[in-house]
Amino acid sequence: MNKIKKIFSVLFSAILLFSATATNSIAIEKIHFVIGGGAGGGWDGTARGTGEALTKSGMLKSASFENMSGGGGGKALAFMINTQPKNTVLVQSTPLVLRSITRHKGYVSGSGVLSYKDVTPIAGVIGDYGAIAVAKNSPYMNFKDVVDAYKKDPKSIKMAGGSVRGSMDHLIGALAFQAAGANPNDVVYIPYDAGGKALAGLLSGETQIISTGLGELMGARDQVRIIGITAPSRVADAPDAPTLKEQGYDVQFVNWRGFFGPPNMSNKDKKALSKMLGKVMKTPEWEAVRKRNAWVNIYNSDKDFVKFLEKQTVEMTALMKKLGVI
Amino acid sequence: MIEGILIGLKTALTFQNIFMVMIGCFFGTIIGMLPGLGPMTAIALMIPITYGFDPATGLILMAGVYYGAVFGGSTSSILLNAPGVPGTVATSFDGYPMAQQGKAGKALAIAAWSSFAGGTLATIYLLFLAPSLSKVSLSFRSPDYFALMILGLTAIAAFSSKGQFIKAMMMVVLGLMLASVGQDSLSDITRFTFNNMNLTDGISFVLVVMATFAMSEALTIILKRNDPSAVAKQVSLTELGSIKINKEERTQMLKAIPRNSVIGFLIGVLPGAGATIASFLAYGMERNFVSDEEKAKFGKGSVHGLTAPETANNAACSGAFVPLLTLGIPGSGTTAVMLGALLGFGIQPGPRLYITNPEIFWSVIMSMYIGMVILLILNLPLIPYIARILAVPKNYLIPLILFFSITGIYVMSFNNFDIYLMIGIAVIATFMRLYDFPMPPLILAFVLGGLMEENLRRSLLISDGSWDFLWSRPLTASIIAVTISIVSWQVYKTLKNRKV
Numbered sequence: 001m002n003k004i005k006k007i008f009s010v011l012f013s014a015i016l017l018f019s020a021t022a023t024n025s026i027a028i029e030k031i032h033f034v035i036g037g038g039a040g041g042g043w044d045g046t047a048r049g050t051g052e053a054l055t056k057s058g059m060l061k062s063a064s065f066e067n068m069s070g071g072g073g074g075k076a077l078a079f080m081i082n083t084q085p086k087n088t089v090l091v092q093s094t095p096l097v098l099r100s101i102t103r104h105k106g107y108v109s110g111s112g113v114l115s116y117k118d119v120t121p122i123a124g125v126i127g128d129y130g131a132i133a134v135a136k137n138s139p140y141m142n143f144k145d146v147v148d149a150y151k152k153d154p155k156s157i158k159m160a161g162g163s164v165r166g167s168m169d170h171l172i173g174a175l176a177f178q179a180a181g182a183n184p185n186d187v188v189y190i191p192y193d194a195g196g197k198a199l200a201g202l203l204s205g206e207t208q209i210i211s212t213g214l215g216e217l218m219g220a221r222d223q224v225r226i227i228g229i230t231a232p233s234r235v236a237d238a239p240d241a242p243t244l245k246e247q248g249y250d251v252q253f254v255n256w257r258g259f260f261g262p263p264n265m266s267n268k269d270k271k272a273l274s275k276m277l278g279k280v281m282k283t284p285e286w287e288a289v290r291k292r293n294a295w296v297n298i299y300n301s302d303k304d305f306v307k308f309l310e311k312q313t314v315e316m317t318a319l320m321k322k323l324g325v326i
Numbered sequence: 327m328i329e330g331i332l333i334g335l336k337t338a339l340t341f342q343n344i345f346m347v348m349i350g351c352f353f354g355t356i357i358g359m360l361p362g363l364g365p366m367t368a369i370a371l372m373i374p375i376t377y378g379f380d381p382a383t384g385l386i387l388m389a390g391v392y393y394g395a396v397f398g399g400s401t402s403s404i405l406l407n408a409p410g411v412p413g414t415v416a417t418s419f420d421g422y423p424m425a426q427q428g429k430a431g432k433a434l435a436i437a438a439w440s441s442f443a444g445g446t447l448a449t450i451y452l453l454f455l456a457p458s459l460s461k462v463s464l465s466f467r468s469p470d471y472f473a474l475m476i477l478g479l480t481a482i483a484a485f486s487s488k489g490q491f492i493k494a495m496m497m498v499v500l501g502l503m504l505a506s507v508g509q510d511s512l513s514d515i516t517r518f519t520f521n522n523m524n525l526t527d528g529i530s531f532v533l534v535v536m537a538t539f540a541m542s543e544a545l546t547i548i549l550k551r552n553d554p555s556a557v558a559k560q561v562s563l564t565e566l567g568s569i570k571i572n573k574e575e576r577t578q579m580l581k582a583i584p585r586n587s588v589i590g591f592l593i594g595v596l597p598g599a600g601a602t603i604a605s606f607l608a609y610g611m612e613r614n615f616v617s618d619e620e621k622a623k624f625g626k627g628s629v630h631g632l633t634a635p636e637t638a639n640n641a642a643c644s645g646a647f648v649p650l651l652t653l654g655i656p657g658s659g660t661t662a663v664m665l666g667a668l669l670g671f672g673i674q675p676g677p678r679l680y681i682t683n684p685e686i687f688w689s690v691i692m693s694m695y696i697g698m699v700i701l702l703i704l705n706l707p708l709i710p711y712i713a714r715i716l717a718v719p720k721n722y723l724i725p726l727i728l729f730f731s732i733t734g735i736y737v738m739s740f741n742n743f744d745i746y747l748m749i750g751i752a753v754i755a756t757f758m759r760l761y762d763f764p765m766p767p768l769i770l771a772f773v774l775g776g777l778m779e780e781n782l783r784r785s786l787l788i789s790d791g792s793w794d795f796l797w798s799r800p801l802t803a804s805i806i807a808v809t810i811s812i813v814s815w816q817v818y819k820t821l822k823n824r825k826v
Contacts, residue, residue, distance in 0.1 A: 038367075038738070038739060039367045039370050045666075048374075066740070067739075068741070069527070069740065069741055070523055070739070070741050070743065071523025071524065071526045071527070072509070072526060074523045074526070075524070075741070078523075158787075158788055164509065164510070164511065164514045165513045165514060188787065188788075188790075190784055191511070191512045191513075191784070193780065194656075194662070196597060196655045196661075196665075197597055197598055197657075199655050200463065200464065200597040200598065200649070200655050200657075201468070203464045203653070203655070204464045204465065204467045205464075205467070206467040206468060207788070219654035219655070219665050219668070219669055220653060220654035220655060220675075220676065221654075221674065222654070222676030222677055222678055223654065223677075288377075292377055292670035325514065
């Protein structure tokens with residue numbers, strides 16, 4: 001009997017000790033992910049994938065998710081600012097920067113324009129580079145050919161994209177043309193309501209080039225020729241896609257996806273979270289999720305993240321003014 | 327190809343894959359029956375599970391959910407006037423009236439056989455034509471889609487007989503107006519949102535359908551509870567009728583199925599259209615094929631009117647795999663999720679898929695045959711039991727319909743505002759019903775109107791503002807010619823009848 005007691009007490013203390021060390025490494029036990037869009041979208045995948053990697057790798061006890069669609073993510077953003085929930089992070093991406101530049105006013109008490117400054121930037125985790133592509137049978141072999149044709153006759157180049165005027169897809173192409181010395185506002189942009197439909201438009205021959213995220217083109221690599229991506233150097237998943245930079249057009253753009261806390265989040269929590277995200281990205285559990293979704297790891301934390309956001313805001317504001325969308 | 331078929335059969339007929347088809351079809355049917363929850367959400371949530379399987383098995387499972395949902399969606403369309411998935415809205419136009427006439431069992435059987443035939447025929451087309459069909463996918467440009475939507479709008483004629491013309495047109499305008507709410511699809515300007523951010527994404531199609539069909543139907547029944555004809559209806563509904571399809575109906579179905587499987591499949595192949603558009607177009611076109619006598623029955627329980635959209639929507643589902651597998655282009659949200667999953671498996675869709683991964687390409691097609699048979703076996707024997715739903719006393723059934731409508735719309739967006747909006751639209755729709763305004767033209771205009779505007783404006787952008795895109799390409803010109811001849815034929819007939 002005594003023996004059993006002893007074993008139990010040893011076991012018990014072992015468990016206690018173990019759990020004590022375990023909790024030491026977990027600064028935050030549970031995270032509630034707020035997603036500004038419906039199930040199955042990009043934000044949704046990022047939040048659920050990150051949550052999965054965090055819990056499976058044992059860095060987090062539990063993760064919960066909440067889809068809060070409305071206003072293109074504006075509703076979820078307003079929720080974070082107005083209710084300041086605890087242990088909650090919001091998943092966001094480049095449109096957060098764009099919305100702060102454009103029109104989204106008055107969704108929170110007061111009439112201020114919402115931006116990343118109204119929430120606490122924690123870290124950017126993944127990203128997608130922009131890409132410009134033509135159909136496989138197109139006469140244009142590189143971005144210079146397109147620019148030359150455009151300079152001869154601006155109307156001969158119609159640029160397809162998977163979203164409205166002034167959206168990210170539009171800005172990627174406009175950035176490239178701007179770097180080539182063209183007036184980005186003269187490039188005719190043809191919006192479609194989804195990347196797949198823009199791709200179908202390109203392949204049907206009604207547009208000559210497509211400007212969208214690299215990820216959007218990965219499924220159709222057999223039909224398109226990517227003539228320029230907005231990455232600083234070639235990416236491993238698409239080694240044959242040249243960068244715009246190597247062709248002499250200094251364009252860099254990344255559609256980041258990252259996490260934000262409520263405005264009152266403490267510095268300590270913010271640091272702990274950004275560290276945790278950085279750490280999880282090195283685990284095999286994350287790698288499994290990343291591979292499944294074909295994500296590109298672009299970790300950008302805390303102060304660097306804020307700096308990055310500031311830079312993107314300045315660049316995009318200038319471009320959007322030129323395009324006349326603001 | 328024979329070799330491919332054999333590889334496909336070998337993969338599809340393993341125990342594991344047959345089991346997956348069964349699971350997929352079963353869950354698809356259930357998801358399809360529940361209003362609101364669609365195959366896209368289900369498949370998106372399924373991806374983490376499928377990751378453990380090999381790619382062919384994963385895709386077989388997802389495809390099963392997809393066509394299973396469209397198969398099952400017809401049940402709630404017919405019995406409750408509450409379409410389970412957007413692709414089965416047109417099914418309710420004639421399926422629900424048929425059920426109201428005490429022929430629920432028969433309507434369900436017709437739907438099941440039509441779905442089966444549509445899906446199977448389309449899979450045969452897919453098997454023989456897939457490589458060349460990818461050219462069809464890419465032959466349609468914005469002007470052609472615009473012309474196609476106009477052609478689709480001619481289906482409104484089906485609801486505008488007997489002095490209903492003005493009312494039907496008013497509903498068309500209302501539908502077009504509702505479609506314009508939200509962020510404009512080309513620029514980022516918001517329209518008619520009253521600075522309410524819940525409206526910036528526009529009003530969802532499913533919401534409008536549930537409000538104007540399921541909820542307003544339920545509310546109308548409550549308001550008309552003392553109507554003697556409604557009591558008589560209740561009595562007739564307890565007899566669900568036989569599920570046997572008689573000879574006359576069978577000949578009608580045999581006429582309708584082949585042509586609608588072709589229409590549905592071709593529309594499904596187009597990345598800019600899909601099962602919903604296919605079913606509406608098939609419904610409208612079928613009316614042009616039949617005799618005047620049958621024409622009058624459309625919207626009141628016509629066998630042709632039920633067979634056409636049911637055949638077409640399932641055929642379109644199979645057709646949607648053409649751009650997905652041979653081009654890597656998703657035509658709808660559901661296929662976009664499947665494409666993401668494929669890429670996650672490390673599979674590169676495209677013309678070379680036959681060569682690089684023949685087992686995936688062929689086994690998915692082969693699994694569709696198996697799936698169709700399973701769905702038929704799953705659905706037919708259950709019909710007498712499922713149809714019993716209608717025998718549930720109205721005072722239980724109506725709260726249930728309202729409950730499922732509200733929860734259905736909530737799980738789609740998790741936005742309370744959508745619930746209020748749906749109730750608001752349902753109340754307005756109920757009053758319109760009491761004054762005999764037909765709802766289908768509103769739905770038709772709502773779904774076609776948005777696409778029509780978008781494609782028209784895109785065409786104008788591409789042609790630098792010139793209207794010659796309407797006739798400069800033979801494809802556009804011929805679709806427009808067909809539309810004009812249908813309309814003028816109907817005008818001619820109306821005028822002729824008036825003289826007599």
